[in-house]
Amino acid sequence: MTPADLSRTVLHAVHRAVAENALRAPVPARVRVERTRPGGSGDYACAVALQLAGDAGLPALEVARILRERVAAEPGIGRVEITGPGFLSFTLDAPGDSDRAVLDAVREQGSAYGHGGALRDEVLRFHHAREVRAAVTADAVRRLVVSQGARVRISCEEAGEMGAAGEAEWGLLGVTVDAYGTPPVTSPADPSAPLIPVRPVPAGATARELLERLGPDAARWGLLRPASHDRAPLGDELLVQGEGNPLFLVRYAYARTRVLTRGAAALGFTPATDxxxxxxxxxxxxxxxxDHPRALLAAARHRAPDRVARQLEAVAHAFFDFHDSCPPLPSGDEKPSAAHRSRLALAEAAGTVLAGGLSLLGISAPAHL
Incomplete structure (x- = not known):
């Protein structure tokens, strides 16, 4: 990573912090980074937090903390420290170290890769109407914010479809509700936890209709993939077994990673990140x-499960492009090589991320399709 690359990386972190409302300040045209002076910490240093603190109305140390959270996991960044009144100091990885660190983190954390504690101080209360898309969206939002450490309670305005057989049907869609009726806007037990309405465009169908026609996985994907302010297409295209169906593409990519693992085992070799x-x-x-941890955190902060779906689609497309150009398994009489071991490690990491993301959406990841 060059100084110019690092400058762009820090500037991108500022843009992201502003977009996520974590920082309210004008974004500078450029960010200056300099070689650390003798006796200093890290390879490079940057004073952007001090530059933004006044406009943001925050102490420079708090601005630095916000930016460090968004820079630390960037490829090429080994360590980010806050020094003095709010300087950011960067230690860069040796070439290839950051890639290995990401793949090792995926292997170690499994489907919890990308989960974190950024929202651990938040207590959130979501409330939704007696409508299936609102219920599924609230459930997915719950999964997302809990993955980032928040505590959550969900209420539904009335039992309605949740009663009798409808309750079982919503359960088949993975939905749970903690309470019925409309609670007070502010909780007496925690005045800092206001009621947050979940109001996507209604599905125009009941849980029973969607389950009978699509099944739980396709129904959830169809309800969650569009942004909540958009209508949810819930036609038979969700069941098409082809790459034009994003749900099939994502699940097929995961299934393909499992095939590669089984194929490698049959050939007697295992993955290696180095x-x-x-x-x-x-x-x-x-x-x-x-980028997956940042994508999950942004989706949680914006209460936007559709962002997770789009992230998984991007991973699936990138996986197939990689798979086609760099096959993880040898062909013909070719012997397994170090390159195959590295490629297999990357393929398995992609599969882990796909399965974990689908789980956050409440959708299964079958090993065979």
Whole structure:
């Protein structure tokens, strides 16, 4: 990573913090980074937090903390420290170290890769109407914010469809509700936890109709993939077994990663993150995996499960591009090589991310399709 790359990385973090409402300040045209002076910490230093503190109305140390959270996991960044009144100090990875660190983190954390504690101080109360899309959206939002450490309670305005057989049907869609009726706007037990309405465009169908026609996985994807302010297309295209169906693409990509693991085991080799450097065609997939924790945090902060769906689609597309240009399994009489071991590690990491993301949407990831 060059100083220019690092400057763009920090500037991107500022843009993201402003977009996520974590920081309210004008975004500078550029961010200056300098070589650390003798006796200082890290390879490079930056004073952007001090520059933004006045407009943001926050202490420079708090601005630095907000930016560090968004820079620390960037490829090429080994460590980010806050020094003095709010300087950011960066230690860069050696080439290839950041890729190995990402893949090792995916392997170690499994389907919880990308989960974190950024929202651990938040107590959230969501409330939705007696309508299936609102219920499924609230459930997915719950999963997202809990994955980032928040505590959550969900209420529905009335039992309605939740009663009798309807309750079982909503349960088949993975929905749970903590209470019925409309609670007070502010909780007496916690005045800092206001009631947050969940109001997507209604589905125009009942849970029973969707379950009978689509099944639970396709129904949830159809309800969650569009942004909540858009109508949810819930036609038979959700059941098409082809790459034009994003749900099939994502699940097929996951299933393909499992095939690769089984194939490698049959050939007697295992994945290794440090076996060989990655080809340039692997870069889009590596970058998406590195960005996955930030994507989940942004989706949780914006209460937007559709962002997770789009992230998974991007990972699936990048996986197939990588798979086609850099096959993880040898062909013909070719012997397994270090490159195959590295490629297999990347493929397995992609599968882990796809399965974990589908789980947050309440959708299964079958190993066979």
């Amino acid at each position: 076996a060989a450097p990655y080809e340039s065609s692997a870069r889009p997939l590596l970058d998406l995996l590195a």
